[in-house]
Amino acid sequence: MPAGRPRTDVQLSHCREEGLQCRDCVHRAAVSVTRICSDVTPALARQLFPVLFPESPCAQMSGVFVQAVIAQQAPQPARVPRRMPGRELRPVAVPVVAVA
Numbered sequence: 062m063p064a065g066r067p068r069t070d071v072q073l074s075h076c077r078e079e080g081l082q083c084r085d086c087v088h089r090a091a092v093s094v095t096r097i098c099s100d101v102t103p104a105l106a107r108q109l110f111p112v113l114f115p116e117s118p119c120a121q122m123s124g125v126f127v128q129a130v131i132a133q134q135a136p137q138p139a140r141v142p143r144r145m146p147g148r149e150l151r152p153v154a155v156p157v158v159a160v161a
Contacts, residue, residue, distance in 0.1 A: 073118055087114070087122045091129030099134070106130040 076086070090113055094101055101109070110123045 073116055083119070083122050084125060087119075087126045088129045090114075091126050092133055095130055095133040101130055101134070103127050103131060 072083070076083070091106075094106070094109065094113075106127045107123065110126045111120070114120070114122070114126075
């Protein structure tokens with residue numbers, strides 16, 4: 062059985078009914094956790110997992126959750142600024158038209 066797709070007799074019934082895959086669910090939770098708190102350590106992620114996913118069928122995905130948290134904290138490439146420094150917007154003259 063591929064990783065992230067537990068046997069259907071182990072997968073939670075409401076997850077199966079909604080069509081949720083374990084790997085996607087755990088990954089989305091890891092992304093959300095790292096957005097809320099950017100300095101989550103692997104040890105803290107291991108402690109958070111059973112709080113977020115208390116059901117026993119989910120326990121096998123704890124390692125995937127920790128790895129996803131670590132991956133989210135990897136250094137991201139530097140973003141290019143929208144405007145180059147020193148090239149601020151200049152005011153533009155707008156003609157004023159009198160309305161009678």
